[in-house]
Amino acid sequence: MSEDVHLSQICMDFGSFRAVNNVEVTIKSGEFFSFLGPSGCGKTTILRLISGFMDPTGGAVKIGGKDMKGIRPNARPTALIFQNLALFPLMPVWENITFGLEVRGVAKEVRRAKAEELLQLVDLHDSADKKISQLSGGQKQRVAIARALAVEPKVMLLDEPLSALDLKLRQHMRAELRAIQKRTGVTFIYITHDQGEALAMSDRVGVMSQGVLQQVATPQEIYNNPVNEFVASFVGENNVIGGKVKSVTGGIASFETAKGTFSAKLGPNVAVGDVSKLFVRPEFCSLGSSTDAKENSIPVEVTEIAFEGNFVNVFVRDGSGDTHMVQVQNDPATPPPALHTTCHMAFNPSSCMILSEAVNGRSGH
Amino acid sequence: MQELIRRYGIGLSVVMAAMTAFWLFALVVIPNLVLFKFSFRVYLPVDQLGGPNDVYTLKNYLTFFTSPIHINVFFTTILYSSLVTGICLMITYPLAYVLAKVLKPTDTATFFLILLIPLWVSEILRSFAWFIILSNQGPLNALLMGIGLIDKPIRWISGYQSVIIGLVYAYILFMLFPIYNAISALDTNQIEASEDLGASMWRTHWRVVIPHSKPGIASGCVMVFMLCAGSVIVPSTLASTSSRWFTEIIQQWMFEGLDWNVGSAYAFLLLALCIVFVSLVMRLLNVRLVDIAK
Known part of the structure; x- marks a missing residue:
């Protein structure tokens, strides 16, 4: 159902710029883990390394114990929710959700049924045939989550998916995301610069700065016993x-x-x-x-x-x-x-x- | 229009509107109307103008439908214009994708400069350059024989092949730019999302990139097709003994036969069929005119 993710001494250099420096952490199977840090701290780079859009220049990304080096995103057991969601505007909601099944050759009727089922899960009813442009921000959010869940990923990666929402909706979606994670048991890796989000949702938080993982601990531990300034x-x-x-x-x-x-x-x-x-x-x-x-x-x-x-x-x-x-x-x-x-x-x-x-x-x- | 007046004031707005109107009516609409009228008149010696023979007739159009050779050239022109359009699309789509999404922006600028420099040379010179390149003792054959790919020179300038090569070269950028613009406007995250959800590269193009760039593709196809079908210089410069282009026939009627009436009729037939063809393609690709104009 879910897998653990082991980042083994990973480094990522862009020319002479070291975006990620010697990050070592094991994210447990079924855990809700957040990388928290200011913009430019290297957290998005880590997400792209796990999802496979690039390979680290040093160290290894291991998912379920398997080294992911050279494996493209389309062959990794991960699903990424983009910051801007990246829904396909030319497809109706249900085709968006089952795109991952379509490319795996699943029959149309099966896909349609799966889409309805996932729409129930994310609490979006009667929207299967709507266009993406007809949805509100929160509804788009749910479609993006459903689309990622449809491929039954072992690890779900989320790149600040709530940042575009207004405060009220953001707080609501926090609880929703947490509930979906508990229900599905998938490992969630969440990227955010919002400490409130990280503390409220995560089992553990990794605080990053300047490409270095400064502290990995439970939200309480991070808040009450920070390791440095x-x-x-x-x-x-x-x-x-x-x-x-x-x-x-x-x-x-x-x-x-x-x-x-x-x-x-x-x-x-x-x-x-x-x-x-x-x-x-x-x-x-x-x-x-x-x-x-x-x-x-x-x-x-x-x-x-x-x-x-x-x-x-x-x-x-x-x-x-x-x-x-x-x-x-x-x-x-x-x-x-x-x-x-x-x-x-x-x-x-x-x-x-x-x-x-x-x-x-x-x-x- | 109100926005125009607000921004530039009434005086400048009138000047701009007047210049646009002059271009549209004096340089496009009126000459075409004159030719349209010509196409229904009889070609007569000067002393018979205004006489009993000077009437409106469909004879000029019937001339076309009663000459199988002209009909043949007409459809050959349409066929090869479509072929050139297809070849341009095959070449430019991958190129546009690489320029828009793979290369770094600084490299893209350099590439565009390299692509644009040949446009500074006139079309006649460029066509003639291809005539030299493709000639029997020309550089292309010399190169192919030099690297041992062929034993004896290929006769490039025969049938329609030299015309096709020349037209592809002349109009390929009109295909590249609209497609490049369309693909540039696509959010890169969508391509990555598709890959992340398990799609192969082909599937991503088929389901995400191509549907998004369809207006650009349609725009490029319409432009290249129209330019090809209406091209005179390339098909006549690179013509072989067996290639005839419909525009050449129009030109012959007008400037060799001095019969502007039949020439006009032929020109309008070409225009009419091009419009029909373009509408068909647009219906087929399910794009609207406003999408193309963007």
Whole structure:
């Protein structure tokens, strides 16, 4: 039904430009895996390497343990959903969906029946004979998914297929995609620059930057324990404080900064004496009066309050003029401090991290 | 029209519309109407003009239908024009695909320059160049014998083959450009999607690329066919002893026979049949005139 995908030390060079550098990851059979990164990080290149539009210049793409080198896309057990969907505008919906069966010589009546069945699966009824131009964005999306599912791929590849949709529909399609993946059990490899999408849908996420896979982990792990500055700042918001690691005891470091000394978890590749940065999420910060000031607290003044509905973003300025953000739940019983009041911003040592810079796969190549 | 006035003002718009109208009416419609009238009049000595013999008649058209040789040349012209159109399509479709989708854009520009440079030379000179290339002691035979492909020279300028070669060369770019434009407009993702879904290269062309480029193909075919059927220079320069082109007969009526009346009738017969033929092809390919004009 589905297969695992093993990217074994793959590299991809375009002339002197290294788009993908030594990516090593195994995507498990039946897993929903996302590659997350900014544009130009090499994630689309990885997708094209798996689908077979190009072969890596180093390493190997293995699907179900089999090296795919030299095998064209039409002979790989993968199906790709393009960013712009690439539906065939001159064919009606049902021919679009069963195009993959048509080229395999399946009889017309069988194809027609299969198209109806897949249209049911993606919740699109009575659209078999419509033209592609008659469909809405979300409906086109479903046709593209049905077309890819029709060839019964072992691995489904999705290249930011939701980016053209509006917010409401995008959120709806997220859930839909996830449900279809669970129902069919096919391995999904999803490419996106949208962290919300990646975190909400995936079993595991691979964060990419500069051609290098920076971290592969569950969404919770990526968000709560990023391995470096890039992962921390690309996924979610942070308050950042620069300083120097003074000492470490039991994984908790003492971090010396211009704003005082803080205790924080020590991230990978940081050692005592390193000049580094401390990252803390806005929702892990709290604001309190100066009397209950404890460990890891900075005296601040409230400069701006942004009401977002279910939560409130409170912007505060510390003594050295840096602005931080504190996110608190919207609760009329405990309102945030008023504008221009002074208070203390505090955070728990176990919810902040000292992180190193990201690995750059392109410098020095 | 309102858009034109808004953008250029009333004065310039009138000038542009007037120039277009002048071109259309004074240079195209009126001369054709004059010839159309000619085609129904009798060829008479000057002193009989306006006399009792100067009447409207269908005799000029009947001249054609009563001369089997002319009918034969007429259909031969249509047949070989279709053949040239077919050959041009066979050559240009793969070329257009490579130019539009395979080559890098910078290379495409170079290729187009190479393709266009010969167009700077006049059609007469180019036809004559082919006359030299194809002649018995010419470079083509010398080359083929030099590489040992043939033992004795091939008589290229015989039957219609030299005319066909010349016409293919003269009009092939009129086929290339519309097809190139049509294929360029095709989203490359569609080609890749087809391949990703398991289609072979042939199947992708048959189901995705060709249906998409059909208006371009039809446009190129119509253009090449019309130009071939109406060509005078190429068929007369590269003519062999046994090749006759219908335009040559029209020319003979008009300039050797000095009978503009029969000549006009023949010209309109050619025009009429070309229109019928083109409409048939369009019906066959299921394309509309607006698609072609794009």
